[in-house]
Amino acid sequence: MKKMARAPIFMVGILVLCCFSGVTRAEYLKYKDPKQPLNTRINDLLSRMSLEEKIGQMTQIERSVASFEVMKKYYIGSVLSGGGSVPAPQASAETWIDMVNDFQNGSLSTRLGIPMIYGIDAVHGHNNVYRATIFPHNVGLGATRDPALVKRIGAATALEVRATGIPYVFAPCIAVCRDPRWGRCYESYSEDPKIVQAMTEIIPGLQGDLPAGSRKGVPYVAGKKNVAACSKHYVGDGGTTNGVNENNTVTDWHGLLGIHMPGYYTSIIKGVSTVMVSYSSWNGVKMHANGNLVTGFLKNKLRFRGFVISDWEGIDRITSPPHANYSYSIQAGISAGIDMVMVPSNFTEFIDGLTFQVKNKIIPMSRIDDAVRRILRVKFTMGLFEDPLADTSLVNQLGSQEHRELAREAVRRSLVLLKNGEGADAPLLPLPKKAPKILVAGSHADNLGYQCGGWTIQWQGLSGNNLTSGTTILSAIKNTVDPKTKVVYEENPDTDTVKSGKFSYAIVVVGEHPYAETFGDSSNLTIADPGTSTIGNVCGAVKCVVVIISGRPVVIQPYVAVMDAIVAAWLPGTEGQGVADVLFGDYGFTGKLPRTWFKTVDQLPLNVGDPHYDPLFPFGFGLTTAPVKRN
CATH class of the missing domain: 3.20.20.300 (Glycoside hydrolase, family 3, N-terminal domain)
Incomplete structure (x- = not known):
């Protein structure tokens, strides 16, 4: 009996071994083996x-x-x-x-x-x-003319997405x-x-x-x-x-x-x-x-x-x-x-x-x-x-300080200075940080959603300041000027307010409301109301720099004469501090137009190299300023 019992046990052992080797053989799948060549x-x-x-x-x-x-x-x-x-x-x-x-x-x-x-x-x-770093939209990056900067933005974006x-x-x-x-x-x-x-x-x-x-x-x-x-x-x-x-x-x-x-x-x-x-x-x-x-x-x-x-x-x-x-x-x-x-x-x-x-x-x-x-x-x-x-x-990595600094740098590099005083006039920019009282005006000065544009939190973008973390241009200005400089913010002041205000100068921030895709198709390309009346009221009464927040060139020809300085800021994203960095001369203006700035929409399409090329500002245009050396 004992001898008889051994054989089945021996057979069971073999069967078990066979099963195990079968299992291991089934477990080895070539496609799961990273050592195998890709095509295999x-x-x-x-x-x-x-x-x-x-x-x-x-x-x-x-x-x-x-x-x-x-x-x-x-x-x-x-x-x-x-x-x-x-x-x-x-x-x-x-x-x-x-x-x-x-x-x-x-x-x-x-x-x-x-x-x-x-x-x-x-x-x-x-x-x-929510709370991710929002970089300038591509049109602004085109103004930097800097592929190495854009590569760094790609690497930072990858880290935040993987986060x-x-x-x-x-x-x-x-x-x-x-x-x-x-x-x-x-x-x-x-x-x-x-x-x-x-x-x-x-x-x-x-x-x-x-x-x-x-x-x-x-x-x-x-x-x-x-x-x-x-x-x-x-x-x-x-x-x-x-x-x-x-x-x-x-x-x-x-x-x-x-x-x-x-x-x-x-x-x-x-x-x-x-x-x-x-x-x-x-x-x-x-x-x-x-x-x-x-x-x-x-x-x-x-x-x-x-x-x-x-x-x-x-x-x-x-x-x-x-x-x-x-x-x-x-x-x-x-x-x-x-x-x-x-x-x-x-x-x-x-x-x-x-x-x-x-x-x-x-x-x-x-x-x-x-x-x-x-x-x-x-x-x-x-x-x-x-x-x-x-x-x-x-x-x-999501919204990290390092990435926000990179976005702020990109904002600085994307700004295009279109006008800086008239001919013999002294240039208005860079602005002095020390002044008794300055005016900040315009629908886009204190609106993070407008500053970021479409494709931000929502597909079509948003208005207001509670969509995500960031710095509005108004906040950036307040962070930058001398502590003794009084900053008055009024979204759309009338002329009398401006005239009686005894302002050293004004910063007007206006532009387009956010949009994406077909919702952004536009035949008139105007600054959103009441932007142009804000320009008229303010710039008619005090020295002014107008900062335009837009995804593209917009109609500004009728107002160029009244604006002392003009900055194309595109859609800068969450790091509005980059705008103030350059307005006040901590850094110089270096951006160049990535697009032709037309005079009237009747000229469109109008691109560099066209036979009847008669723009308001040509492709590649951009005035420069030197950074201010301050003690």
């Missing part, structure tokens, strides 16, 4: 994926419709926050991290455990997030705005493609520097302190007729290549991870359906190896009205070469529609595999498989 990992994972899992990877949904369960059930590849879409008002970095990790855990609980990638519009700093657990940003916008009537003109660095090209230096700031000898066109993200970037909106978004948003860019191939394409060549050479397609059309063909440009040129000719993403409901807008024929939209968009679709809400309709078309051979599996291969390439490259979950190690 991609091919291994792709070979294991069902159609359902592949289409899930191609789907990006809004956080408001995402959950652990949705991520798990539909194998969703990506989630985004739209403008102003937050887990809670004034949410902390930790609250953001908890939300992102909850979605990620849903993805990791699937059969293959493919991590999702969370994306957000961080277009001038981490602008949806909230997010690894992907829909930035930079490399539009070349050719008409300031366009509501997105402030998102463009310049009307000059060479400046836009130079400012793609933000990409290595966001993603990290490409290692020497990297293959051109292959996406790159250095690590957990960097984020995947997205050059947008491909292509010609800034060239639409009359600057109408999402409209038609009419130009020949030479014009498209010479003006709107250069930023993309440079982005791809710098390893940009993703490219977002434009709502606009080129010569009547919607970019979201333009296979020649998306697949033929971007992917095949320029050899871009990252993934192509649609804009928000971008494929819906292939038809007019939008969503009129969604199955056609799916077919046209995916066939054109879009890899990931920002659905963002009705994701089951997209998934079902695309599944039907693949199963019925309307869209070939090779197109699906190309899309998924590209998405996986970015996810593997950035280390998402090794480090899918965010931690709190970077939370102190």
Whole structure:
């Protein structure tokens, strides 16, 4: 009996050993091994994926419709926050991290455990997030002419975005705005493609520097302190007729290549991870359906190896009205070469529609595999498989003092001095810090929301001072002048008040109210009421410097004579102290116009190099002042 009993035990031992080795063999998955070459990992994972899992990877949904369960059930590849879409008002970095990790855990609980990638519009700093540093909008950065500064801003933005657990940003916008009537003109660095090209230096700031000898066109993200970037909106978004948003860019191939394409060549050479397609059309063909440009040129000719993403409901807008024929939209968009679709809400309709078309051979599996291969390439490259979950190690980076100092420096460098006294008159700037009494006026002097512009906390921006942390221009002035100088602030004083006030000088801060995208399209480009009457009342009675807060040149020709000094401050963001730094001469004016300043809107479009170029202030103009040496 004893001998008999040994055999089964021995057999059980062998069985157990077999089971264990089976388990260990099943546990080794090539795609999960970071030592394997990138393409080996991609091919291994792709070979294991069902159609359902592949289409899930191609789907990006809004956080408001995402959950652990949705991520798990539909194998969703990506989630985004739209403008102003937050887990809670004034949410902390930790609250953001908890939300992102909850979605990620849903993805990791699937059969293959493919991590999702969370994306957000961080277009001038981490602008949806309470207490983040808000940098000047791109038009102001274009005035600095300083790619190295913009690279530092990219690196700081990446840290703040990672502080909230997010690894992907829909930035930079490399539009070349050719008409300031366009509501997105402030998102463009310049009307000059060479400046836009130079400012793609933000990409290595966001993603990290490409290692020497990297293959051109292959996406790159250095690590957990960097984020995947997205050059947008491909292509010609800034060239639409009359600057109408999402409209038609009419130009020949030479014009498209010479003006709107250069930023993309440079982005791809710098390893940009993703490219977002434009709502606009080129010569009547919607970019979201333009296979020649998306697949033929971007992917095949320029050899871009990252993934192509649609804009928000971008494929819906292939038809007019939008969503009129969604199955056609799916077919046209995916066939054109879009890899990931920002659905963002009705994701089951997209998934079902695309599944039907693949199963019925309307869209070939090779197109699906190309899309998924590209998405996986970015996810593997950035280390998402090794480090899918965010931690709190970077939370102190959000709105850090170091980043605020950088933003303040950017504000100083972005200011363009358009006028400083008349001819023989003594220049008004820099202003003296010591004066008995000075007047600060204007709707934009004490309004942080106006100062930041659109894409700040909310999609369309906000008014007032309680939206986030920052310094208004009024506060900055009070911080800067001599303690004995009396600062009187009146938003819109009448002439008598100004005349009887015995002011040494006045600072008037006026401009545009915040806007984003189509809401910013404007045919008249005026300073918001009562700005021009404030200029008239104040500047008619006392020496005045007018600071213009706007996303683009606005109509000022009728008032130039009455203003003693004029400063274009663009949309400076939260660090208003940078404006006072230069007004009072702690630093000099160095900024140069990134755009032509027109005389009247009838001249538009008006760009440097045009045959009848007759601007109020030409492209590249900017007076300089020396910093004041004070004891």
